[in-house]
Amino acid sequence: MASVWLVLVLWIFVNALIKVIQASSCAQIHTPASVVLAGSPVSVSCSIEDECPLTKGKDFRVAWKINNHFAPSNLSYQESNRTYGLIIPSLLDTDTFIQCAVCEGENCQIVNGVQVKARYPPPVPQNLSCSLNLTSKRFLCQWDPGQEMADLATKYTLHIFSVMSKKVLSYKYVIPVGKHFHLIPRESYPLLLKVEINVTAVNVLGNATSETLKLIPLETAMFDPPEINGIEADAVGCLNYSWSLGKSQQWLTIAISLELRLKTVNNRQNKELVVPFTKKPRSKLNVCDLFHGTNYSTTMRVKYSSLSKWSEWSEWSDPKIAATVMKAPSGSLDTWLKVDDQNAQLYWKPSENFRANGWNLFYTVESMEPKKILCVTQESHCFFNLIERVEKVYLRATNAAASSNHTEVPVYRNRGLGSVSCSSNVHPQSETSVEIEWGGTPTSLSVTGYVLEWRSLNEMPAAPLSFTLMDKNISSTILTGLRPYQPYEVSIYPKYDKGIGIPCTLVAYSIQKASSVAPVLNTREYSNERNGTIRGKQSLVVHQNLNGIEMMLFVIPACIGLSLLVFVVFACFGKHERVKMCLWPIIPDPANSSIKRWTTTDSMQGMPPFKEDKEPVLVYLSHFSLLDLDEKEPFKSDYVKENQWSHHIDSCDESHSSFQTCVRCDSELDRDSVPYATVLFDGPYQNHSSCPPPYVRSESTQPLLGADDPGSPPPYENVSPRGSVSKVQRFTAFPQNPTEENEELWEEFPMLRSLEITDTDHI
């Protein structure tokens, strides 16, 4: 029952669909191909249906639109009664929309249309390559498809041809869409026979075939690294190798290309050489022209053929080390012998052609007359004693196998020969090299060559000496291997037939920079922190480019001369008074001075005029105290009430000019002043007692109190308040009748003269 209903529903649907289609179609449009080759002609036909309402009973015409533009009328034609055609001579647009329209007058209605694409045949597949994986036995071929057209399907097919047993075996493989490689199955290719492989690309518009590869599949394979099974050294210094291919390729018996790479191990003359071969597996390989007594590390690699552009080298094999046989050292040694009395220093180094040919190399220095071994060392120098009659020494090198021939070293003791011109120039070349130039020697002597020696001056202990021998025609050379900012002592010795000449020595830096420390004024030439040649120093005299030595040699004599000149000048003109006053003003000796003398003009002679440019600063050197004995308080001998009085008497009134001394006892100002005297009054000081106050000298060390007795005055004495005053050794400041005694006292206390009290004076 359900199936019946289903059929009924389907029948109704299909009928309705047909009717819909019939109602909408007014014309059928047809074109032979919706995709055409670009540039080719395109024809389209439009058949108007009889029942088309746009045409029934109407005068109509058919028009064509191409990409929304009406096509020229010359492109369209009427094929039959109701069939109309359009021919586009050459379609170039990639996508062209062609529409058929029924027009009544100017009113056109599109009734059908078609899209025609102009495309190209597929591009030729490029860069076809194949490679064989010996492990997986996969033979992979891949190519570059080029610019593909996304909306045009392109089919790729790989073809492989081989000729086996007179039969052409041909296989083709259709490549899945979107892939551009293929793994050719094992049964489709031989290992050692030639095959031909290509790829074709096909689309609706045509096909294209790649370049055909002609190759032997095995030649595209990358072999496993080979193995060096053994190395033998023969007597002539060659190494013989036995080797084999990797395990999975040991079935091969054909000759293949291989390379041996040899590197010296722990050898001064580092050498690497690569030797190519074409050999069958398990054959012997022979490499010669190697250094004797030298360890070589050997690796090898293989490929099918060096002539094949498809072959790839394998990885390098594991290295194997073997040594060539030793023989006696060969070649020559450069030597440099320096003799000073009986002390000889011999330096040597291998020349270009020297070969150690072995290991454990050591050197022997010996003399023949007398026969004596002077030195045996592994170093490159030797110091020994040399007696006068030895004219030659002999140097030979010995390794574990044998000794070399002797190198004869003449002993030159003649030193008084010509010298190299010291106009040497030093030209830094790089951070580690410097060019040294030197001048010629006197023409009367024929130079046979030069020896250049150099040594770093900064190394402790002293660095070994390096040297090089040069031809007589050379006047410059470049030293390399120097350390930057380090001084090197370089000496150039001329060599003559009969001996060595006097060298020229200089200091060279490969590169300089500012000194690390301030210069030290001494005559030492070399300082570790100089970092270069000091070319200028700020000094009293020198403001030009002088080196340290030249500057010191100029400054010292100049200073000495100047000092002598000054001395002479003063000696001649020193007695002139004005010179005296300018240079050394007369300062009175306080120990031999007195105030009296100061008051005379004589004592002012020799003193520079005093210019009172500013107010004098009062300095209170000493003070004297006024003491009233009428105080209720008992007199204390050791206490002078200076403060009591001082605070009240603090004015220096100019009206009281007799008071020439202003007694101020300001505790702050009088702190440093020295007590001069104490004046005792038996009544208030203001009362002008007729009894002259006694004066008691204070303990004082006043230096101005007279030269006769410059020492301290007698110690302070207590004086009784009454009646005893007269007993006190006193003096009066106010002599009623100036007597000679009073004059003497004033002389003793000159400053107290200012305390002269008269009736008219009020304190």
Place this chain on the structure above:
Amino acid sequence: MCVRSASQCYALLIASVSHSLSPPAAILVTLVGIVASAPISDKLDILNKDTIEQAHSLINKILEDAPKAHAAWINNKGLTLGDNTIRLQLNYLKSVIPSAPVLQNISNISSMETCLADMVKGLQLHLNLLNEIIKKLAQTDQVNVLKSEIQELHSLIKKLQKQAGFDPSKHAKDEQSQTLVHDLHKHLTTEFMIQVAAHLTLQQLQDFSCDVLCSFLSIRRMTSNMSMAENPKTVQLCINAAGL
């Protein structure tokens, strides 16, 4: 098995793996050399040495790959390749598959021509047998590889025949072996028989390949300017297979 002059053949094999020839082997080689007279050397000299090397390489490859194919194809511990006890015990069932040609010593041009023709025949036989058995026992990649190598060696020997100027069509087709191969399917009725047939085919292929190897070693020795370059692995395999 290399029935013909087995001692000579295997003397060559033994000599090829040692670094220097042992005195007995040296004598045998000399004998071979004497017998191989001037005319055959002319034939051998015109052979392309690269072709000889390629063929020699492939026979080595077949000998290396046969055990791998056997291990991957036949899952039967009672059938071990190269086991001489099993070889003897299967003598009765051996008639199920046609025998391989027996290779002659190469002593003159005629024997050389016959030997090459028999190599071709034998290789084709084993190729046909494998193709027949594959219909019943699905091949593995290793069997596929082996077949390709047999096909390639077959092609190289035919190339040598052409280089030597031999006419391959002179030798009549071995119709008997063709019939037997065709009739093999009658015996492949049980899984056991299929496996036995596969084992016997590979065992015979291995033995035949050892004989081919012997022949190539002798060709190399007789060909001037061809140094010996032997794979010790395959030679040892053949010596073991011969029970030496």
